[in-house]
Structure formats: structure tokens, C-alpha cells
Amino acid sequence: MLGLVAICLLYGTEAQGQSYAITNAKIVTVSGATIDKGTIVIRNGLIDAVGANLTPPADAQVFDATGLTVYPGFIDTLTSLGLPSAPVRPQGPGGGGGGAAAAAAAAALQPASNSNYPAGLRPEDAAFNEVRAGESQFEAVRNAGITTVLTIGRTGIFNGQSTVINLAGDSVSGMVVKPQFAEHISFATLPGQYPVSLMGTFSALRQMFYDAQRLQDMQKAYAANPKGMRRPDADRSLEALFPAINRQMPVVFNANTEIEIVRALDLIKEFKLNGVIAGGQESWKVADRLKAQDVAVLLSLNFPKRTTASSPEADPESMQTLRLRADTPKGAGKLAAAGVKFAFQSGGATAVGDYFTNAGKAVEGGLNRDAAIRAMTLGAAEILGVSDRTGSIETGKIANLAIVKGDLFGKEKFVPQIIVDGKVFEQKEAPKPTSGRPDSGGQGGTPPNAGSANVGGMYSINIDVPGSPISGTLNFTQAGSALTGTMITQAGTAPIRDGRVTATGFSFAATVPYGGASLEITVQGSVSGNQVSGTIDTPQGAVPFSGTKNP
Amino acid sequence: MKKITAYFVLLILLVGSFSVVVSAQSNNDVLIKNASVLTAARGTLENTDILIQNGKITRIGKGITAPAGARVIDATGKFVTPGIIDAHSHSMLDAINEGSFSVTSMVRTRDMLNPTDIEIYRALAGGVTGALLLHGSANSIGGQSTTVKFKWGHPVEDYPIADAPPGIKFAMGENVRQTTFSPPPGTPLRYPRTRQGVIETMRDAFIRARDYKQAWDDFKSGKTKVQPRTDLELKPIVEILEGKRLVHAHGYRADEHLNLMLLADEFGFRVATLQHGLETYKIAPEIAKRGTGASIFTDFWGFKLESYDAIPYTAYILWKNGVNVSINSDDGGRMRRLNLDAAKVQKYGGVPEQDALQMITLNPAKQLGIDKRTGSIEVGKDGDVVIWNAHPFSVYSRVDTTIIEGVTYFDRAVDAKMRMDVAKERETLEKLDINKAPGTGGGPPSRPAERRRGDRDDADNGDGGNN
Incomplete structure (x- = not known):
């Protein structure tokens, strides 16, 4: 689909030692005032200098950005990018009805582990261990201007620990900005074993938090004086919760509806967690509680939309559905007005362009434009705990930049250059299908609409x-x-x-x-x-x- | 001149009649005037006023003057009862059964309360103000229950009655044995599979709880040094042994309910209620002797093998033997017609009117340990009252107004206006681009997905919602 819009050319230039300068650009620094016409100098993957009256160094490769705007690289605060997708489950006999086959398939899905806990209740699972390098997974997202993402799987009750990565690099070790950000929790159930109900999920979580607390106390006591004390377990599932219960690591709850968010807030309060809400579709309805408990929201831009066609026999849609579609884009503005910290995320499933156009809808819905940009850059970096190194255009920060042509929130937005960790990725604008004869683009890219794929x-x-x-x-x-x-x-x-x-x-x-x-x-x-x-x-x-x- | 006078008369009439229904209310004080008051404690009082101030009933009598700011409701020709309390409900729960283990005392219905469940509002429209929200009947020892008032529109934390004693669901019979449905092939069978296994599972849990309590007692007295684990499964069972948590036991057969009471004798606690108890008429003296309550259906049976040996005179026989009887719904639909289920108790055996009314008000309040604050119309109790257009035991009766602690949560006139407001709002919403069907520029919207209730166990779905 993106092929219709742009032909992507990977340069991946990283001039070690050599500097790169963007000149004549409008610079939205986010951390300070916007510079109407200025220069950014990049060296060794970092922002070396930024200012209005700056002469590029003699060794600089210069990019004239006249008419373009430079933003800090945008941050998507919840994705599964770089993580292997769940393996396809084999079909049971006769189209998947067989319980035994399904159970076997489920067992096959269980990662090999010697944890005392079943898959889905293993907080030690870390995205850092699972994420893989490889350009093809990141290209489409990066081409939209996103340089940095939080990534985490979405299976189980404990999804595991998320990691912050930059979307460029040949190795995971080089891509990671912060190896562990938070422990992530979904209000999910386990197939065929406790907890099989949402009610059990809450009890299972509580028991693990209590057990982790006790194990930590016992390990401390044992470390101080092991004699005469039975050796406490070395339980890495529970040990993985120590940073969470000690408030050293945030705990992100995937919660969209008001009641889900309230339940998450209750757990956050009960166990004195450093809590964060992800999704937050109805978070505006509990803005006061979020503010009072100082809980930030990773707000999904996957706004609900009507996808169903008209049908003469259909019953009317529920008021709840109708209201939800109308209210959701206004949520960000309400959170901002209430003083709740939030950052945007793509909601996992939308076309990457929706991240920007729906942020624009949030602006139409009452969110200040600068606040929207902040929620995609520095505000996001603050919540992810990486604002000391990225999220704004400041000297000394990581050279993560998006150079944007046109309105950031508009349908015509185009990103001719994306800079990640100082690496420059360039893409050329594709000819619009309506603008007549296709321009070859110079690099032999496939013209859009070149033909239909064979998908049978x-x-x-x-x-x-x-x-x-x-x-x-x-x-x-x-x-x-x-x-x-x-x-x-x-x-x-x-x-x-x-x-x-x-x-x-x-x-x-x-x-x-x-x-x-x-x-x-x-x-x-x-x-x-x-x-x-x-x-x-x-x-x-x-x-x-x-x-x-x-x- | 004549025209103007007529206009004024009309205006006064309009304003006047309006002020009777909802006069400007500056606090939650309510004065209900001139009603037939079925107190459920001291008989029926004709042409009587009830004053509710700061959520409590402060005066009951004739010719009470409204304090400043109080809302005055003219209930001439109408009937007032205490708010109905349903001692067996699964409404407003997002999950009902944790069907994995046979003992799941660690799970709490409190975690599953969903204040947006429309069944709450419908219950209010049937005069129900409070309920015991129970775990399902899939397990020998199910989850912890929640006793709530239906404060529709409030945040979830306002629903539980703070000083209500905690409770827990027990269950026996076919649902627990998992014999009423076929598990998917390949699913291992769960212990227990027999009635004797069920009672053994319970006894085992109590023995484990006793040991757990001992471990904590030893630690607290300094006998042991390492703090025991906090066990969320056994903690509530210890509370049962300490008499702090009420047991509400689902069952149909008399032998099973009797067995449970014997088990309770053995461990030194009292079962709070026998739930459903279609055969409790066979063991009425045994139930009465122990001070155990019975919370039953009036005339609903035959929905599975263990539910056949039932009679409609059960409530009467239990009442006659001095058992505290309540009539429950176990169903969002039946819940809003509990007044008629109580009326049937008068028909079968001739239980007196007030005693029949108590079976849906004061008696369930006693069973749930909330009778100090609600369940009857008496000075000092919460202002939980229902105004009916006719005698509540008449099939022609309807609820006009339902009040909890002085606040109106359902009012037939307000409801009618709300319907119009919602229709207008719908019109506006459907015109928004975001709500139009893609491509076509609009049209009738799609069918809303039914609310999922997948976590009810199959047995429950199969036997008519008989959780």
C-alpha cells in the first residue's frame, strides 16, 4: 500500500567522523522555541549543533531543507516491531474442532522454559531477548518519520518487559536505546488452565505480587545471614517482578475501557506500582483519577471507525458504539486539559499513516497542536525514560530526526529524509497516480500500480x-x-x-x-x-x- | 382579561403539578407524602409520610412538613415498600466462573463489577436496590461475593456496601461434578466427579486452611521466625472458620445441603444461606436449628435431574419451621419481578403479606448481614424505598420511583424524558461522518455485537441461567 505513495530508497549513510548538516530548515526543537530557518549539524550519530545562524562545518555533507520542517524523530510508544509474530497454529482435524489437537498446538506454542509458571504468567520474558534486527520490518514505519519505538509482544497476562529501540541498525545491540522499559500486563486469560477467567487473572496477579514481595524479603534475609535459614527459591519469574514492586520499573497495563482502566488503577494503588496505562481509549473519563495517581497514558491513535457497509436489515448500532467513535478523538485534548501525562502510540494495528492523521484528528478534537507534537516526541521520551538522550532537537542528543514536507497531520505529508542514530535514510516522492505520466524516480523503483500481485x-x-x-x-x-x-x-x-x-x-x-x-x-x-x-x-x-x- | 386569567390558572396548574413530582431539590432530602407504606417490619401504615434526610429515614408519620430544600413526592394512592434485595445475582459481573480449579476462593467478584451493565438499571426499574453478587456454581468453593447497592451512574467503588460482611460461594451437585456438559475432547477430567468428592474437596480445603492459620498463629506468637506466605486461596477460608465470612451454598438436593451443614458443625461455623435449595422443605427443622438461611426460587424447577423433587410450598414450610427465607432471582430478568415471586408465596400456603414481603426485603438483608441499615422502612435505616403505582403483589403494579439513600436512581417520568433525549442524541451521532457507513455516505448502521458472556460455565447456560 505504501508503494502507492512513495518509492523508498535506502541510503543508510553513516559518515563516521564526517558531519552532516541540514540547512535552511524550519526546526521544531520541541524542547525550546521553533527556529524558522536554521541549521542542524550531526556528527557521530549525535546532534552536534543546532541554531539559526550556524555555518555548516567544512567537512559537512549539506542537505538544503528549504521549505521543509525538521522534527525530532517521532516515537511510537507501543508496537511489536522487530518481534517474531506468533507461530501459526496448525489446524485441528476437521477444521480445528479437536480439543486434544488444540491443546497440543497450545503446548507447542509454549516457549521452552523451566519457570514454575505457565506461559502467559512469566514476567521474565523480555522483548530485548526476542527482538531481531532486519531492515524490512522497520522500513514502512521509519519512512513515515518514526525513528524510535517501544516494542513488546502482546500475548499472555504478563506480556513481559518492553524495550526501546531505534529503527536502524544491523544489530540489536546497536539498536536498543533502553533494554528494559517496563513490565507489561494484559487483562487476558490462559487457555485451559488457571486463570481461565478474567476474575482469576486478577487473583493470579495479586498472588504473584505478594509472592514476589515475600521472596525478595527472604532473599535479603538469607543474603544477610544464611545460617539456620532454609534457602529461599531462585525463582526467576518472581524475581523479574522485584523491579516492578520496588517502583524501579514501570508497569504498563493494557486497558481501553473505563472499567478496565479503573481496575488497573486499583491494582496500581494496591501494590504501589509505578503504573502506566496503554490503549486508554476511554481514559479521558477517568482523567481525574489518572492525574491524582500520577499515572501516564500511552494513548492509542487506533481510533474506532465504522467499517461495516449499510445493510437494510441491520439493527441500529448501539449508542455506545456511536458515542465511542465520536468521543475517542477528543480524548487527548481532555487528558491534556486535566493535566494527565500522555504519549501517542499507533495502537498496534493501524496503517502507519494513521499515527499522524489521527494525531491531527486529536488536534481537531481539542488538543493543542504543540501538545500533540510533544506527545509524539519529547513527551513520549519522558514517559519511556529516554528524554535525556532523545525526543527533542538539542545539542548532544541522539540524531533522530524527521524532515517533513507538508502538513505533519495532513494526507499529503511526505518525509524525504529520516535520520536515525545519525544514519540518513532518504526517500523520493512517488508520482501521484493522478498527476499523469509516472516519473521514473531515477532508481528503478517499481512504478505504482504496476500490476496486480498473484495472491490466489x-x-x-x-x-x-x-x-x-x-x-x-x-x-x-x-x-x-x-x-x-x-x-x-x-x-x-x-x-x-x-x-x-x-x-x-x-x-x-x-x-x-x-x-x-x-x-x-x-x-x-x-x-x-x-x-x-x-x-x-x-x-x-x-x-x-x-x-x-x-x- | 379572561384569557389572561385562564392562562395564569393553566400556568399555576402546570407549575404546581410539576413541583409535586420534582420540586427543587437542594440536597438529598426526600419527603414522600400520603402513601400506603408496607414497612416490612411494623405492618402497613395508611396515608403515611416518610422523611429521608442525609440518606437515612428520619421520620415516619402523618402530616410531616418538608424541611427546606427537600424534594416532596406526592404518593397519594401509591404504595411504598423497602428496596428489594436479591440474595442471588450475577448481574454486573464481567466474569462469573473461574472454572479451572474446584477451589477458587482466591477470586473475587469485586474485581469484575461493571457499573455499565444495563441489568443494573433494569433491576432498579423492578424496585431492586441491593444484591448479593455471587461467583458461579462451577466449583466446590467458588469466589468471594460482593454485596452491593445498585447506585447506577456512580463509579464502581460506590457499589459495594462497605460494612457488609464478606461472603463466599460454595456449590454442590451437577455443576460442580461437571456432569451436565461435555468438556471438549482431550480436556482432562477435573476432580471431584462425585458428590462425595465434592464434600471431600471442601473438607480438604478447611483442613488446609486450619494448618495455614496455625502457621500464621505460630509466627505471630514468635514460635516460628519465617513469615508464612500470604495465600489468597486459604485466607478467605480461614475467615469462614473465624466466623467473619458468610458461606452461600448453591445446591438442590437435601442430602447435600445437610452434609454441608454437618461439615460446618464439624469445623465450627454456620452456613449463612442455602442457595436454591429446592429440597430444603425436607430438612426445615435441621436448617432452623442452625440459624442457617434459605434463599430459594418460589416455583422454578425441573431444569436438570437434581432439580425435580421440588414443590411451591417450600417457602411456606421453611417459614413455618422458623427458617429465615428469601426469594432470589439468579437472573437479570427474574430479578425485576421479584415482587411477583413474593406474591406467589402468599398463594402457596398462605404466608401473611408482611412475611411474604420480608422474603424479598428484610430477610435477605438479614442473610447478608445488612439488616441494620436496610431491608425495612424504619427510622434510622437507609432511605432505600420503592414507590409503586399499585400494591406490589398485584400483577398490575409497576415501579414509579426507586430511591437509594435518598437519591432517586429510577423514575418513570425521568426515564420517559431520557428516552427522548437519547433519541435526539442518536440522530445527531448518526449524522456524524465517523458514524456513516464507508463508501456509501450513510445508511442504517450495523447490528451491535451481543455482549459476550463466554465465561459462564456451560452448565449454567444449559439450565436456564441457574448459577
Whole structure:
């Protein structure tokens, strides 16, 4: 899809020792006043100098940014970038009905571990250990202007510990900005074992926090005088909670509805945690409590939108749904007015462009424009605990910069250069399909709309519904750019509608059974080799999916 | 001149009639005038006023003058009862059963309260002001219960009654044995699978709790040095042994309920209520002797094998034997018609009116340990009252107003206005671009997804919501 907008050219230039200068740019420093026309000098991956009347050093490679605006590299405060997607679950016999097969599959999904706790209740799982380098995963996000992300998986009750990475580098060791930011918790359940209900989840969390507290006390006592005392356990699951209960590490709760946020705030209070809310769709409704407890919000920009087509037989949508869509973009402004700390995040599943256009909707909804930019840069860095090194354009900070053409929040926004850790990534604007003859772009990129991909066949996919991933199968029959077929999940089979083959993949709509009701969805996917990935838009929000083509 | 006079008369009439319904209220004080008051404690008082100040009933009598700022409600020709209390509900819970283990005393319904559940508002429209929110019946020892007042519109922390004694759900029979549904193939069977296994599971839990209490007592007395673990499973069971936590025990068969009471005798505590108890009529003296309560359906049975040996005279027989009886709903729909279930108790056996009314007011309040503050219309109690347009035991009766601690949470006239306001708001919202169907520029919106209740156990769904 991005191919329609831009042809991406990777330069990845890193001139060791040599400096790089951006001149004649409007510089939004965020930490200080905006410079209408100025220069930024970069050396050794850091911002060497910034100012209005600055002459680039003699050795500098100069980029004339006349008419462009330079922002600190944007930060997405909740993603799963760089993490391997959950393996595709094999189908049980007869389309996935077999409990034993499902249990076996679930067992196969359990990472090898000698923890006393089942997968999903292992706070020691660390994104830092799982994240992988590799340009292709980061390119699309980086091209939008995002240089830094918080990344963490979304499975289990304890998602594990998140890590802050810069979106460039050949090695994980070089990319990591902060190895461990926070412990992340989802109000999820475990398949087939305690806790199988949301109610049990809270008790399981409480028991682990109590046990961690006691283990820490006993280990201290033992370290002071081991004689005559039974040796306390070396339990790394509980030990991983020590920083959380000692308030040395924030605890992020994934919570969207008002009641979920209230439940998280209650736990934060009960265990005196340094709590953070992620998602926060209805956080504006509890702004006073968030402020009183000094709890920050990683606010999702995955705003709910209507994806269902009109149907004459359909019942009216619920007031709750109608209100939610209208209220959500106004939430950020209300949080700001109440003095709640917040930073934006993409909500995991939206097209990367939504991060910016929906931030613009938050501005339309009452958020001060500067506050919006801050929530994507320095404000985000502050919450992630990295504002001493990134988040603003200041001398000595990491050279993470986004050079933007056009309105940051507009549909026409383009980012000709993104600088990550001093590495310069350049992209050239693609010709607009409507502007007549395509301009070749000079570097042999594939022209947009060059033709339809070949997407027919069968795909095994894993749909990353937060807390309870679903596996499924897509069966496509392609005829030109038209697509027909079925989507099969554990819940049943649904025929696809409005199936189309796009430049990079496919799109279709379907009515699928889910949780005893039917759900209207639209699906956008891209196919690369035998890999498939994309987004499913539902009335409750968008969820990502990924998988492989079956031979 | 004549025209103007007529206009003024009309205006006075309008303003006047309006002020009777809702006169300017500057505090939560309410004066209900001239009602037939079914006190549920001291009989029925005709043409009587009730004054509620600062949430409490301060005066009951005739010709009471409204204090400044009080709201005055003219209830001439209407009936007032205490707010109904439902001693068995699963409304406003986002999860009901933690079906993994057979002992899940560590889980709390308090964590699952959802104050946006529309069943709360509907319960208010049926005159229900308070309820015992119970864990489901999947486990021998289920989760901790929550005793709430339905303060619709308030934040969740306002719902639990702070001084209500804590409770816990026990369960016996088919749901616990997991014989009423087929688990997915490959799922290992859970112990216990028999009725004797259920009682053994309970006894084992009490023995473990006794040991746990001993470990803490030894630590507190200095006998041991290392602080024992805080065990969220055993702590509430210790509270049962200490008489601090009320046991509400789901069951149908008399032998099982009797067995549980014998187990309680053995461990030295009193079972607070036998829930459902379709066969409790067989053991009424045994129940009465122990001071245990019974919280039952009036005439609902036959929904599974263990629920056949039932009669509609159970409430009467228990009452006759001196058992504290309450009539519960276990269902969001039945909850709003509990007045009619109490009326049926008069029909089957002829329980007197006040005693029948007590079965949905004062008796459940006693069973839940909240009768000092609610359950009857008496001076000093909370102002939890319901105004009915007819006698509440009539099928023609309807709730006009439901008041908790002096605050109106349901009012039929306000509800009618609210419906119009919501219709207007819907019109505005549906016109917004964000709510229009993609591509088409609008059209009838889609079907809303039903609220998921996936975590109720299958047994419960299969037997008519009989949690």
C-alpha cells in the first residue's frame, strides 16, 4: 500500500567522523522555541549543533531543507516491531474442532522454559531477548518519520518487559536505546488452565505480587545471614517482578475501557506500582483519577471507525458504539486539559499513516497542536525514560530526526529524509497516480500500480486478537484483480465479499462469526513471497494478522 | 382579561403539578407524602409520610412538613415498600466462573463489577436496590461475593456496601461434578466427579486452611521466625472458620445441603444461606436449628435431574419451621419481578403479606448481614424505598420511583424524558461522518455485537441461567 505513495530508497549513510548538516530548515526543537530557518549539524550519530545562524562545518555533507520542517524523530510508544509474530497454529482435524489437537498446538506454542509458571504468567520474558534486527520490518514505519519505538509482544497476562529501540541498525545491540522499559500486563486469560477467567487473572496477579514481595524479603534475609535459614527459591519469574514492586520499573497495563482502566488503577494503588496505562481509549473519563495517581497514558491513535457497509436489515448500532467513535478523538485534548501525562502510540494495528492523521484528528478534537507534537516526541521520551538522550532537537542528543514536507497531520505529508542514530535514510516522492505520466524516480523503483500481485491460494494465518489469538485459513481464487473465496476460523467459515487484488496484496470484506455474534470486518493484506500480513478492521478496532502461504 | 386569567390558572396548574413530582431539590432530602407504606417490619401504615434526610429515614408519620430544600413526592394512592434485595445475582459481573480449579476462593467478584451493565438499571426499574453478587456454581468453593447497592451512574467503588460482611460461594451437585456438559475432547477430567468428592474437596480445603492459620498463629506468637506466605486461596477460608465470612451454598438436593451443614458443625461455623435449595422443605427443622438461611426460587424447577423433587410450598414450610427465607432471582430478568415471586408465596400456603414481603426485603438483608441499615422502612435505616403505582403483589403494579439513600436512581417520568433525549442524541451521532457507513455516505448502521458472556460455565447456560 505504501508503494502507492512513495518509492523508498535506502541510503543508510553513516559518515563516521564526517558531519552532516541540514540547512535552511524550519526546526521544531520541541524542547525550546521553533527556529524558522536554521541549521542542524550531526556528527557521530549525535546532534552536534543546532541554531539559526550556524555555518555548516567544512567537512559537512549539506542537505538544503528549504521549505521543509525538521522534527525530532517521532516515537511510537507501543508496537511489536522487530518481534517474531506468533507461530501459526496448525489446524485441528476437521477444521480445528479437536480439543486434544488444540491443546497440543497450545503446548507447542509454549516457549521452552523451566519457570514454575505457565506461559502467559512469566514476567521474565523480555522483548530485548526476542527482538531481531532486519531492515524490512522497520522500513514502512521509519519512512513515515518514526525513528524510535517501544516494542513488546502482546500475548499472555504478563506480556513481559518492553524495550526501546531505534529503527536502524544491523544489530540489536546497536539498536536498543533502553533494554528494559517496563513490565507489561494484559487483562487476558490462559487457555485451559488457571486463570481461565478474567476474575482469576486478577487473583493470579495479586498472588504473584505478594509472592514476589515475600521472596525478595527472604532473599535479603538469607543474603544477610544464611545460617539456620532454609534457602529461599531462585525463582526467576518472581524475581523479574522485584523491579516492578520496588517502583524501579514501570508497569504498563493494557486497558481501553473505563472499567478496565479503573481496575488497573486499583491494582496500581494496591501494590504501589509505578503504573502506566496503554490503549486508554476511554481514559479521558477517568482523567481525574489518572492525574491524582500520577499515572501516564500511552494513548492509542487506533481510533474506532465504522467499517461495516449499510445493510437494510441491520439493527441500529448501539449508542455506545456511536458515542465511542465520536468521543475517542477528543480524548487527548481532555487528558491534556486535566493535566494527565500522555504519549501517542499507533495502537498496534493501524496503517502507519494513521499515527499522524489521527494525531491531527486529536488536534481537531481539542488538543493543542504543540501538545500533540510533544506527545509524539519529547513527551513520549519522558514517559519511556529516554528524554535525556532523545525526543527533542538539542545539542548532544541522539540524531533522530524527521524532515517533513507538508502538513505533519495532513494526507499529503511526505518525509524525504529520516535520520536515525545519525544514519540518513532518504526517500523520493512517488508520482501521484493522478498527476499523469509516472516519473521514473531515477532508481528503478517499481512504478505504482504496476500490476496486480498473484495472491490466489491458501494461507494459514494467525490473527493477533489481544489476549486470545485466533488461527485461521484464507482460501483465495483470483480472476484478474477480482478475488473470491472463504475465510475460515475456529468459529466457522465465511465467504469473502468485495475481494480485490491490490498492488501488494489483497482486500476484502466478510461477515464472520465471533463470540456468539457476527462481526463485520474488512481485511487488507500484503503478500511477499510466501509471507502474508495485514490488518483486520472490526467495529471494536483493528487487529493485525500474519501467516504463510500453504504449498 | 379572561384569557389572561385562564392562562395564569393553566400556568399555576402546570407549575404546581410539576413541583409535586420534582420540586427543587437542594440536597438529598426526600419527603414522600400520603402513601400506603408496607414497612416490612411494623405492618402497613395508611396515608403515611416518610422523611429521608442525609440518606437515612428520619421520620415516619402523618402530616410531616418538608424541611427546606427537600424534594416532596406526592404518593397519594401509591404504595411504598423497602428496596428489594436479591440474595442471588450475577448481574454486573464481567466474569462469573473461574472454572479451572474446584477451589477458587482466591477470586473475587469485586474485581469484575461493571457499573455499565444495563441489568443494573433494569433491576432498579423492578424496585431492586441491593444484591448479593455471587461467583458461579462451577466449583466446590467458588469466589468471594460482593454485596452491593445498585447506585447506577456512580463509579464502581460506590457499589459495594462497605460494612457488609464478606461472603463466599460454595456449590454442590451437577455443576460442580461437571456432569451436565461435555468438556471438549482431550480436556482432562477435573476432580471431584462425585458428590462425595465434592464434600471431600471442601473438607480438604478447611483442613488446609486450619494448618495455614496455625502457621500464621505460630509466627505471630514468635514460635516460628519465617513469615508464612500470604495465600489468597486459604485466607478467605480461614475467615469462614473465624466466623467473619458468610458461606452461600448453591445446591438442590437435601442430602447435600445437610452434609454441608454437618461439615460446618464439624469445623465450627454456620452456613449463612442455602442457595436454591429446592429440597430444603425436607430438612426445615435441621436448617432452623442452625440459624442457617434459605434463599430459594418460589416455583422454578425441573431444569436438570437434581432439580425435580421440588414443590411451591417450600417457602411456606421453611417459614413455618422458623427458617429465615428469601426469594432470589439468579437472573437479570427474574430479578425485576421479584415482587411477583413474593406474591406467589402468599398463594402457596398462605404466608401473611408482611412475611411474604420480608422474603424479598428484610430477610435477605438479614442473610447478608445488612439488616441494620436496610431491608425495612424504619427510622434510622437507609432511605432505600420503592414507590409503586399499585400494591406490589398485584400483577398490575409497576415501579414509579426507586430511591437509594435518598437519591432517586429510577423514575418513570425521568426515564420517559431520557428516552427522548437519547433519541435526539442518536440522530445527531448518526449524522456524524465517523458514524456513516464507508463508501456509501450513510445508511442504517450495523447490528451491535451481543455482549459476550463466554465465561459462564456451560452448565449454567444449559439450565436456564441457574448459577
